[in-house]
Amino acid sequence: MxxxxxxxxxxxxxxxxxxxxxxxxxxxxxxxxxxxxxxxDGGSASLSVELVKPQARALQRRLVASGAIAAQEEMLLGVELSGVRVAEVLVDVGENVRKGQVLLRLDTRTLASDQRQADAAVAEAEAALAVAQRNNQRMGALREKGLISARDADEMWGAATQATARLASAKAQREAVALRLSFAELRAPDDGAISRRDVQPGQVVSSGAELLRLIRQSRLEWRGNLPEAELIRVEEGTSVIVNSPDGSQAQARVRRIATAVDSASRTGVVYASLADPGKLRAGMFAQGELLLGETPALLLPLAAVVQRDGHSYVFRVGEQQRVTRQRVEIGRVDGSQIEIVSGLAADQAVVARGAGFLSEGDRVRIVPAQSGTAAP
Incomplete structure (x- = not known):
């Protein structure tokens, strides 16, 4: 080539x-x-992080407990007659009633017959008394004239006295029959709501048997069970938030605290009156939060605290932007924040987000807080 x-x-x-x-x-x-x-030579940053300092503010102290919704005062209603048939029941479960309202009526035919007999006995006694009194007056006039003996006059006076006593007895019997007749109507002893019905028309009732139950004044209460260590922290008048099964909340206030705890479970009961039960009903089971007042606290975002080995930790950024794990004691949770009880000072900054991705000695890159969430 x-x-x-x-x-x-x-x-x-x-x-x-x-x-x-x-x-x-x-x-x-x-x-x-x-x-x-x-x-x-130092290795590249594996995570961009934001730093945050604990926020100091007042935090509500809360005790969470579960308990039943019950009537604050429930009255068991019955009649004072035995062997009488129920004629009609005028109320049903859930109805609100007023004091003195007729709730049920008994069959009064037998009692009405007794009433008529008592009236007749009183009329007969009144007539007998009138005759005895007139005879006594005539005998008194004749005795003054000496026309009858003292013995005859005393007998006539005694007859008039007996007639007076028989009339009083007849009237007392009539009043007893009238009282029994009034028992044929069961009336509400106070305003309230009917919570139970155990009677039907035609039923033969007995004295003292429970026929109806009335929640007096329609007042309900929450009965929360607390361990003995928490029970002593509660005082009368403490506000309570009761959570309904549908997610709504009702306000209550502690009116009474049990004076003794159960020897087996070591728990006691607090009784909190519900101002407006809403959809809560007697017999329901609900969770309540007792508000014990506000106390100062240091708060961090929940994402800044990680759980490892059964303990709580935060991550602080040290020399060469390497993180150091620091153990802390946590307390109450308030929304998206958690209380730091000990292990961290108020001026110490920690990793705000992404702490779960970090390990001891990892190198990070710090970004301004306003830059948004840090991403690995």
Missing amino acids: STHLLHHRLPWALCLAGLIALGGCKSDPETAKAAAAPAD
């Missing part, structure tokens, strides 16, 4: 080699990036 031909083909060969090298670089971008990345 001549020297002239060699010099003519050499530029084309160099161009072809350059194209092949360029194509190889384009097909492996990761290799190119790795080759172009500068060496870092």
Whole structure:
């Protein structure tokens, strides 16, 4: 091959080699990036983080307990007559009633007959008394004239006295019959709501048997069970938030605290009156929060605290932007924040988010708090 031909083909060969090298670089971008990345003796930052300091503010002290909804005062209603048939029941479960309202009536036919007999006995006694009194007056006049003996006059006076006593007895019997007749109507002893009905028309009832139940004044209460250590922290008048099964809340206030605890469970009961029960009903089971007042606290976001090995930790950023794990004691949770009881000072900043991705000694990059959430 001549020297002239060699010099003519050499530029084309160099161009072809350059194209092949360029194509190889384009097909492996990761290799190119790795080759172009500068060496870092300390290692690159694995996570961009924000720092946050504990927030000092007042936090409500709460005790959470479960308990039953019950009537504050429930009255068991019955009649004072035995062997009498129920004529009609005028109320049903859930109805609100007023004091003195008739709730049920008994069959009064037998009692009405007794009432008529008592009236007749009183009339008969009144007539007998009138006759005895007139005879006694006549005998008194004759005795003054000496026309009858003292013995006859005394007998006539005694007859008038007996007639007076018989009339009083007849009236007392009539009043007893009238009282029994009044028992034929069961009336509400106070305002309230009917919570139970165990009687039907036609039923023969007995004295003292429970026929109806009345929640007096329709007042309900929450009865929360608390361990003895927490029971002593509650005082009368403490506010309570009772959570309904549908998610709504009702306000209550502690009116009474049990004076003794159960010897087996070591728990006691607090009785909290519900101002407006809403959808709560007697017999329901609900959770309540007792508000014991506000106290100062240090709060961190929940995402800043991690649980490992059964303990709570936060991460602080030290030299060369490496994180150090620091153990803390946590307390109450308030929404998206948690109380730090001990282990962290108010001026110490910690990683706000992404702490769950960190380990002791990891290097991080700190970004301003307003930059948004840190991402690994």
